[in-house]
Amino acid sequence: MAIIKTTDKDWLDFQSAVKELKEYFLSLSARKGRALTYNVLTYGCQLNESDSEKLSGMLSAMGLIPSSGGELDDADVILFNTCSIRENADRHLFGNLGVFKTLKKKDPDVIIAVCGCMMKVPENVAKIKKSYPYVDLVFDPQQLHRLPLLLRDSIRSKKQLVNIAADDYIAEDSFFPIDRKRKFRALVPIMYGCNNFCTYCIVPYARGRERSRDFGEIVRELEDLASKGYKEVMLLGQNVNSYKGEDGKTFADILRAASDFEEFSRVRFMSSHPKDISDEVIDIMATRPNVEKHLHLAMQSGSDRILKAMNRPYTISRFLEIADTFRSRVEGGSLTTDIIVGFPGETEEDFQQTLRAVEKAKFDAAFTFQYSARPGTKAAAFEDQIPADIVTDRFGRLTEYTNRYAEESNSRLAGKTMEVLIEGISKAGDMTFSGRTITNHLVNFTIPEELGIDPGPDNLEGRLCEVRIDRARPYSVDGVLVSLRGA
Numbered sequence: 001m002a003i004i005k006t007t008d009k010d011w012l013d014f015q016s017a018v019k020e021l022k023e024y025f026l027s028l029s030a031r032k033g034r035a036l037t038y039n040v041l042t043y044g045c046q047l048n049e050s051d052s053e054k055l056s057g058m059l060s061a062m063g064l065i066p067s068s069g070g071e072l073d074d075a076d077v078i079l080f081n082t083c084s085i086r087e088n089a090d091r092h093l094f095g096n097l098g099v100f101k102t103l104k105k106k107d108p109d110v111i112i113a114v115c116g117c118m119m120k121v122p123e124n125v126a127k128i129k130k131s132y133p134y135v136d137l138v139f140d141p142q143q144l145h146r147l148p149l150l151l152r153d154s155i156r157s158k159k160q161l162v163n164i165a166a167d168d169y170i171a172e173d174s175f176f177p178i179d180r181k182r183k184f185r186a187l188v189p190i191m192y193g194c195n196n197f198c199t200y201c202i203v204p205y206a207r208g209r210e211r212s213r214d215f216g217e218i219v220r221e222l223e224d225l226a227s228k229g230y231k232e233v234m235l236l237g238q239n240v241n242s243y244k245g246e247d248g249k250t251f252a253d254i255l256r257a258a259s260d261f262e263e264f265s266r267v268r269f270m271s272s273h274p275k276d277i278s279d280e281v282i283d284i285m286a287t288r289p290n291v292e293k294h295l296h297l298a299m300q301s302g303s304d305r306i307l308k309a310m311n312r313p314y315t316i317s318r319f320l321e322i323a324d325t326f327r328s329r330v331e332g333g334s335l336t337t338d339i340i341v342g343f344p345g346e347t348e349e350d351f352q353q354t355l356r357a358v359e360k361a362k363f364d365a366a367f368t369f370q371y372s373a374r375p376g377t378k379a380a381a382f383e384d385q386i387p388a389d390i391v392t393d394r395f396g397r398l399t400e401y402t403n404r405y406a407e408e409s410n411s412r413l414a415g416k417t418m419e420v421l422i423e424g425i426s427k428a429g430d431m432t433f434s435g436r437t438i439t440n441h442l443v444n445f446t447i448p449e450e451l452g453i454d455p456g457p458d459n460l461e462g463r464l465c466e467v468r469i470d471r472a473r474p475y476s477v478d479g480v481l482v483s484l485r486g487a
């Protein structure tokens, strides 16, 4: 398995395929007497969201327009960008693929394609070949940059095309037309893949070996984003702290370079691994005003025995040491985590150690998961799988703990006036807006009429404001806008 950087020839092939498809879709649109649309269905993490912005950008470059946005919208090109982390991800894909069977029967010109991490699991590809013959194209996340070529070949062949790469590619963002979903926030992958092989995780098999983007390319992209008025950048990677750029550039160098752009109100990053997080990165978080004061550090278990079985090379005391360093250096910093319960072999004592660790770390929020065996992972073959009722019981007890500390964290904001980056209309509806503090606390707030502020999303998204917090909830806080900063 090699790591292959895209070449100028790849770029020329890309261009000619886009040109050919543009002509094809133009004549199809003329024949149908309407504009042609695409629908990219995205499952999973922010790296998948970022990939989908590139998939949408390429389909737009072929002359297609996005469908009206409903998940199961009919469209002329329907592309599933899949996730393989959670059990229900499979059910979701195959359930939704079934929905589009009638559409394909009604209009054979419709193109259905599937990509993303699930396509790196051979069982899933075999299932599509056997049971979903109306799927036109199947490819993997490593070949995102080859979508135009693969689409062209599947249209020419009029047969189902399955192309799963053995090698790991790296295509710089400058290779792609990108349709960014939010006009104030930009997702910026800095590296792909993972070399950690946690025994419960499919990512190293789905996303391949770690490969870092070119430091210079990343800085050019950040410069372009700053000049276009983006206010928040999210630096992405399965493990951003193991970034290795040319000339020995590290993640700390990326973080500094990003925070040097004063245009950015917020520089955020995801995900960090306890084995690689450095004091240098924590110091940058403490000293650079526009770098988030929030660290998401996956603990997964509080038992050293289980961490070993998960192939996570740190001890719980080392993890808590990092948590203390972060809390002592980053004033008011928030620490969040991921925890899995019910990992094979987990005893009640192991679970108690997880609860003890949560008590010590007092996480500001925790994403808690019930272990599910994923095909293709080492742990799926471990003998001592835990019965579902025990897993559910532990999950319930764990979330009681994590919810208590999350609510305590939110309660500490009550009565304070916090700086909030506005994200838009809140899901809570009723004329409330939402945004996040620099510590990543979710704030839902109202705008008093007497302030005479135009509540239009175009006016507010991406702007900084001050909000007086007057109520804490388990996963968010409520407040009232006090003042709005200049655009």
Ligand code: SF4
Residues within 6 Å of the ligand: 194, 195, 196, 197, 198, 201, 202, 203, 204, 238, 239, 273
């Ligand atoms: S660090 Fe572990 S859990 Fe995270 S992506 Fe890599 S293998 Fe998966």
